[in-house]
Amino acid sequence: MSDQLRIGAIEAGGTKMVLAIGTIAGEIVEKEVLPTEEPEKVLPKIIEWFRERKISALGVGAFGPTGVNPHLPSYGKILATPKPGWVGFDFLQTLIDGLHVPIGFDTDVNAACLGEATYGAAKGLEDVVYLTVGTGIGAGVLINGKLLHGMLHPEAGHIPVEKELNDKLESVCPYHDSCLEGLASGPAIQKRWGLSANELTEKDEVWELESSYLAKALAIYVLTYSPQRIILGGGVMNQKQLFPLIQKKLLEILNGYISTPEIQDINKYVVEAGCRGNQGILGALALGVRSLEQ
Helix, strand or coil: CCCCCCEEEEEECCCEEEEEEECCCCCEEEEEEEECCCHHHHHHHHHHHHHHHCCCEEEEEECCCEECCCCCCCECEECCCCCCCCCCCEHHHHHHHHHCCCEEEEEHHHHHHHHHHHHCCCCCCCCEEEEEECCCEEEEEEECCEECCCCCCCCHHHCECCCCCCCCCCCCCCCCCCEHHHHHCHHHHHHHHCCCHHHCCCCHHHHHHHHHHHHHHHHHHHHHHCCCEEEEECHHHHCCCHHHHHHHHHHHHHCCCCCCHHHHCHHHCEEECCCCCCHHHHHHHHHHHHHHHC
16 A cells, blocks of 8 residues: 555544545644534535545544444434534435545544554554543544444443542533543533633642542453553543552552553553544544555
């Protein structure tokens, strides 16, 4: 496969669409950002942008929930979402019809996981969990080099976590009383403390509590997915003081039951994202490259 091929990438978020042209080696050579308008407004702009640049393939990391199982009628469609005009919209087929190139399609957080495994902090590894902690909490999971889908796709940001005794917060998740997103997302921090995460940097009690919830979640991922590395990204994880707290508490929860070389080197096991915030678009690029190999 030629290193000179031009691969397109879309990081389709709830508020913006990031478009890029890159190389197989992971070099982004051009980028454009569009607001996420109704499909009939934004898709013609996207298709025209890529047509002008004569791409060989395209990768898409889409906001969810979205259909990622190619054997189901929902594949490539946006499912339940509050965004006007997007429920049931066939995102993938519209791009296929407009561009006529191979297209790789997955969730935005799975794409970010693939970006880290291909170009970032988990480069070369085949079993990886990427967790983004921000406005919401989502997880991308790579197992044996393949992104995990199952009956839908992982919703590991909504796993139940035991509530801390001193935490009086009412969950911000409308579905669950004590899920990870409901207790540890950016909005949960804001509701509990009355300030945003960025305004609470010096408040040790904030990060002691936050790290407890995140460590509980990571212990579940360790015990179920058995990843070779866990990567933490998203706005809340800009609070670097969280990493040693999470690492210490994760070891305490595991209590020696898991004692692999990876776990023993905990500072290299639970790590920050390595793509300088570009893991989503780089993961979409990697999806495009993979579509050429299928």
